[in-house]
Amino acid sequence: MDSGHTAWMLTASALVFFMTPGLAFFYGGLVRVKSLVNTIMLSFMTICVVTIVWTLWGYSLAYGPNVTGSPLIEGFIGNLSVLGLEGIRWEPLDSEGSFGGGGVDVLFQMMFAIITPALITGAFVERFKFSTYLIFTIIWITVVYAPVAHWVWGGGWIGADGAGALDFAGGIVIHITAGAAAVAAALLVGKRTNPGLQPNNVPYVILGAAILWFGWFGFNGGSALLADGYAVNAMLVTQISAATAATTWGLIGLFTTGKISGVGVATGAIAGLAAVTPAAGSVNPLGALAIGLGAGAICYFAVELIHRTNLDDALDVFAVHGIGGLWGCIAAGIFAVESIAGDGIKGLIQTGSFEQVWIQAYTAITVLIYTFVITYVILFVLDKIPGLGLRVSESSENQGLDLVEHGEQAEVNDGAN
Amino acid sequence: MIKIEAIFRPERVNAVTDSLVAAGVTGFHYQNITGQGQQQGVEVITGRGSQTATRSAVSKTLLVTIVSNDKKDKVVDAIISSTRTGGIGDGKIFISEVSDIIRVRTGETGEEAI
Amino acid sequence: MDSGHTAWMLIATALVFFMTPGLAFFYGGLVRAKNLVNTIMMSFMSIAIVSIVWVLWGYSLAFGTGNAFIGDFSHLGLSGVSFTSSEGDDIPPLLFVAFQMMFAVITPALITGAFAERFKFSTYLIFLVLWSTLVYSPITHWVWASNTLANGTEVNGWLWDLGALDFAGGTVIHINAGMAAVVAALLVGKRRNPGLQSNNVPYVVLGAAILWLGWFGFNAGSAVAANDSAANAFLVTSLAASTAALTWGVISHLKTGKMGAIGVATGAVAGLVAITPAAGAVNAMGSLAIGFGAGFICFFAVEILHKTNMDDALDVFAVHGVGGIWGAIATGIFALESITGGTKGLIEGNVEQVGIQAVGVVATLAYSGIVSLIILFILDKIPGLGLRSSESDEDIGLDLAEHGEQATVQDGAN
Numbered sequence: 001m002d003s004g005h006t007a008w009m010l011t012a013s014a015l016v017f018f019m020t021p022g023l024a025f026f027y028g029g030l031v032r033v034k035s036l037v038n039t040i041m042l043s044f045m046t047i048c049v050v051t052i053v054w055t056l057w058g059y060s061l062a063y064g065p066n067v068t069g070s071p072l073i074e075g076f077i078g079n080l081s082v083l084g085l086e087g088i089r090w091e092p093l094d095s096e097g098s099f100g101g102g103g104v105d106v107l108f109q110m111m112f113a114i115i116t117p118a119l120i121t122g123a124f125v126e127r128f129k130f131s132t133y134l135i136f137t138i139i140w141i142t143v144v145y146a147p148v149a150h151w152v153w154g155g156g157w158i159g160a161d162g163a164g165a166l167d168f169a170g171g172i173v174i175h176i177t178a179g180a181a182a183v184a185a186a187l188l189v190g191k192r193t194n195p196g197l198q199p200n201n202v203p204y205v206i207l208g209a210a211i212l213w214f215g216w217f218g219f220n221g222g223s224a225l226l227a228d229g230y231a232v233n234a235m236l237v238t239q240i241s242a243a244t245a246a247t248t249w250g251l252i253g254l255f256t257t258g259k260i261s262g263v264g265v266a267t268g269a270i271a272g273l274a275a276v277t278p279a280a281g282s283v284n285p286l287g288a289l290a291i292g293l294g295a296g297a298i299c300y301f302a303v304e305l306i307h308r309t310n311l312d313d314a315l316d317v318f319a320v321h322g323i324g325g326l327w328g329c330i331a332a333g334i335f336a337v338e339s340i341a342g343d344g345i346k347g348l349i350q351t352g353s354f355e356q357v358w359i360q361a362y363t364a365i366t367v368l369i370y371t372f373v374i375t376y377v378i379l380f381v382l383d384k385i386p387g388l389g390l391r392v393s394e395s396s397e398n399q400g401l402d403l404v405e406h407g408e409q410a411e412v413n414d415g416a417n
Numbered sequence: 418m419i420k421i422e423a424i425f426r427p428e429r430v431n432a433v434t435d436s437l438v439a440a441g442v443t444g445f446h447y448q449n450i451t452g453q454g455q456q457q458g459v460e461v462i463t464g465r466g467s468q469t470a471t472r473s474a475v476s477k478t479l480l481v482t483i484v485s486n487d488k489k490d491k492v493v494d495a496i497i498s499s500t501r502t503g504g505i506g507d508g509k510i511f512i513s514e515v516s517d518i519i520r521v522r523t524g525e526t527g528e529e530a531i
Numbered sequence: 532m533d534s535g536h537t538a539w540m541l542i543a544t545a546l547v548f549f550m551t552p553g554l555a556f557f558y559g560g561l562v563r564a565k566n567l568v569n570t571i572m573m574s575f576m577s578i579a580i581v582s583i584v585w586v587l588w589g590y591s592l593a594f595g596t597g598n599a600f601i602g603d604f605s606h607l608g609l610s611g612v613s614f615t616s617s618e619g620d621d622i623p624p625l626l627f628v629a630f631q632m633m634f635a636v637i638t639p640a641l642i643t644g645a646f647a648e649r650f651k652f653s654t655y656l657i658f659l660v661l662w663s664t665l666v667y668s669p670i671t672h673w674v675w676a677s678n679t680l681a682n683g684t685e686v687n688g689w690l691w692d693l694g695a696l697d698f699a700g701g702t703v704i705h706i707n708a709g710m711a712a713v714v715a716a717l718l719v720g721k722r723r724n725p726g727l728q729s730n731n732v733p734y735v736v737l738g739a740a741i742l743w744l745g746w747f748g749f750n751a752g753s754a755v756a757a758n759d760s761a762a763n764a765f766l767v768t769s770l771a772a773s774t775a776a777l778t779w780g781v782i783s784h785l786k787t788g789k790m791g792a793i794g795v796a797t798g799a800v801a802g803l804v805a806i807t808p809a810a811g812a813v814n815a816m817g818s819l820a821i822g823f824g825a826g827f828i829c830f831f832a833v834e835i836l837h838k839t840n841m842d843d844a845l846d847v848f849a850v851h852g853v854g855g856i857w858g859a860i861a862t863g864i865f866a867l868e869s870i871t872g873g874t875k876g877l878i879e880g881n882v883e884q885v886g887i888q889a890v891g892v893v894a895t896l897a898y899s900g901i902v903s904l905i906i907l908f909i910l911d912k913i914p915g916l917g918l919r920s921s922e923s924d925e926d927i928g929l930d931l932a933e934h935g936e937q938a939t940v941q942d943g944a945n
Binding site: 002003004005006007008010011013014017018020021024025028036037040041044045047048049051052055084085103104106107110130131204402405406407408409410411412413 | 533534535536538539542546563564728729730731732733736737739740741743744747748751756757758761762765766769770772773774776777780784787789790791792793795796799814815816819
């Protein structure tokens with residue numbers, strides 16, 4: 001066991017863990033103050049529920065050996081051989097030094113599984129039933145996240161052992177799935193009765209974005225699964241893309257409204273981070289500049305467009321993560337350079353051929369459709385089950401979910417207390 | 418000149434201010450308040466999640482505006498139409514006489530200063 | 532020196548450092564708004580003062596050779612702690628000093644939850660020096676000190692020799708802080724007006740999340756290497772915290788119909804406390820059991836203690852004391868030979884280990900209780916000191932009274 005690689009992967013796991021509390025504050029600052037605690041709790045309880053699900057069966061479904069027997073299901077999902085992480089070995093590297101499954105990767109991948117459903121919550125904040133959400137998380141991890149993670153990283157049909165799509169740190173697995181699920185959820189739960197105009201706490205939004213950015217160094221840098229040149233490159237391009245997208249978003253805002261908004265710049269940074277995620281292992285700094293620029297511009301206008309539709313994706317999960325992730329996946333096919341991506345992997349700019357772009361596009365779109373359909377079915381069924389249902393009552397929505405669901409108020413300042 | 422103080426549900430505040438502007442009211446201020454009415458407070462969790470208590474801490478908005486006497490009905494109607502839901506907790510409106518107003522910038526007094 | 536192990540321990544040290552500011556926000560969110568700065572300052576000043584004490588004499592008393600009960604003065608001012616690593620060292624000696632320093636820093640900060648909103652700040656600063664020296668260092672020595680003399684004889688702490696399992700400080704940190712909290716709460720007395728609601732729930736969750744993050748350094752760092760044991764400790768830490776938080780939330784929901792964020796955050800901390808001694812001894816299934824037990828036991832411990840006359844304001848004993856005791860005993864139950872590398876627990880047939888764990892628990896409770904009582908009793912009698920703030924200071928709030936500051940200022944004059 002190499003202590004240096006293990007040290008870095010332990011550190012990266014801790015960094016990625018911290019992203020979910022960061023997301024809690026990013027989202028928490030954006031809603032109205034009467035649902036601040038609820039929004040934070042959606043992310044926080046995701047940590048608790050998914051950690052348990054991942055240990056018991058999630059890891060096995062995603063990273064266990066392929067289920068075999070029928071060509072129909074081969075490459076679709078892992079088997080149940082590591083339920084409860086039974087017999088997992090911590091030794092992460094085989095004798096050739098390549099990754100052999102298990103190991104510190106269990107921890108690292110757990111943190112990825114945690115943040116993905118937490119990202120979805122932005123679509124339905126301020127009106128979703130909390131108990132239903134907890135059940136939704138368990139089902140969604142099992143039937144959406146685990147299979148998709150298996151397709152891309154667990155030896156399934158999308159990743160290096162299959163179609164050969166480039167998804168270094170989870171543009172498909174995390175951002176596209178979260179974005180697609182967000183659309184399904186926003187459609188089924190319906191619009192807020194009174195969406196409000198201003199975020200309740202801009203410093204929380206910036207604090208959350210900064211923690212996310214910080215954690216993303218573990219997210220992308222750690223996705224090399226080793227402390228090597230890939231990790232260094234991933235960390236560098238992550239920084240470049242986030243900074244470029246944030247600046248781009250800020251400048252577009254300045255030209256259209258005359259002001260640079262804190263919330264806008266923070267959102268731009270997240271869009272840049274989401275976009276560089278699939279590409280972090282295949283592009284160089286110039287590619288990252290292009291990806292960041294594209295993410296800032298595309299996601300800015302995606303937010304604008306979606307706000308004009310009837311879809312109340314409250315915190316723009318689809319526009320930022322879905323569109324940002326999709327752009328990142330395509331961009332990985334455009335800007336991949338062989339010196340970084342490795343043997344034979346060349347993007348559009350090196351080959352002039354759309355081959356890699358096409359692989360990126362069809363795998364990403366397939367996952368988008370799969371996630372949308374399955375999430376829609378899950379939520380549709382949960383809505384019909386007596387005692388569950390997706391939406392809180394209108395009076396609860398007006399009173400605010402903090403008091404209704406949690407019996408708490410975010411801030412209490414009165415003298416009686 | 419009268420002072421109209423209206424207590425209403427906080428989620429109605431944008432509707433109220435829009436209807437006031439539509440009714441020709443040019444100035445008003447509002448603040449977030451807590452208290453209790455017929456619904457007897459709200460239930461909150463105390464300590465670490467094992468007990469609850471009822472506190473007179475229902476969130477409301479208190480809006481204050483000064484208008485000339487002839488606008489009284491129009492303004493009251495505007496507030497009622499933008500706040501009434503028919504349920505307990507819709508709020509109350511208090512009306513009182515104002516003896517004088519002075520505009521700080523010009524020193525104008527009375528109705529001219531509204 | 533191994534660069535990988537050293538890299539991990541540098542990071543783990545920084546992570547454990549970050550726990551004390553995390554605790555400041557966890558506790559700060561729970562009190563009333565007029566005492567927020569004071570509560571944060573209690574934790575923050577523990578960083579400042581205990582770091583100095585640790586370097587000057589604390590480390591020497593804790594890890595110096597001495598005898599089975601306390602170290603000696605051989606490393607005063609870290610004299611004799613080598614800058615260069617010797618052959619066979621995984622990490623530089625000074626790194627171990629720094630890592631242990633962060634443990635010494637957070638322990639007295641944990642106690643402050645017991646006497647929040649009413650303790651004299653100047654007395655607290657003196658208490659920090661005395662308690663760290665007279666309580667923390669000796670108990671650390673019992674559990675973790677192991678020195679080999681030039682003639683080859685080993686001089687270990689007596690709990691180490693007994694074979695007590697305490698991977699990352701269940702007895703040293705949590706039971707110890709929990710017991711001192713009881714004594715402090717009793718001596719300083721109840722708050723005049725305890726209040727009903729916490730002033731800032733987001734701060735509580737932020738604090739709990741930072742504590743959880745830091746706990747990866749706390750537990751996985753206690754392997755003192757980037758190895759299998761560290762990876763296992765990391766996993767069981769997160770799993771126990773999750774299980775305890777969920778358990779707490781579900782019980783709370785069954786009782787009140789609501790799942791409060793403060794309850795869930797407290798449950799997570801209880802789970803982290805309970806897994807601390809066990810992180811180097813149990814597997815994933817054991818940590819599920821420990822987390823479930825922590826959520827369940829600590830929830831009812833809070834309930835019962837609230838019915839007593841003791842005002843342990845932020846439930847330090849119920850969470851850290853009771854959670855630590857459960858964790859220490861549970862370590863004896865669920866320890867697996869394959870993970871401890873030798874010691875078996877009750878589930879593998881070793882009944883005796885539970886008894887050994889219980890001895891560690893009782894000894895820590897007794898020593899910490901008695902010595903903390905003596906320290907606080909004397910501080911209370913010294914003219915000019917005393918434990919309790921004046922009634923008017925308590926009413927105004929300690930932020931203005933002790934620090935001349937207010938947590939948030941929104942009025943237009945500013």
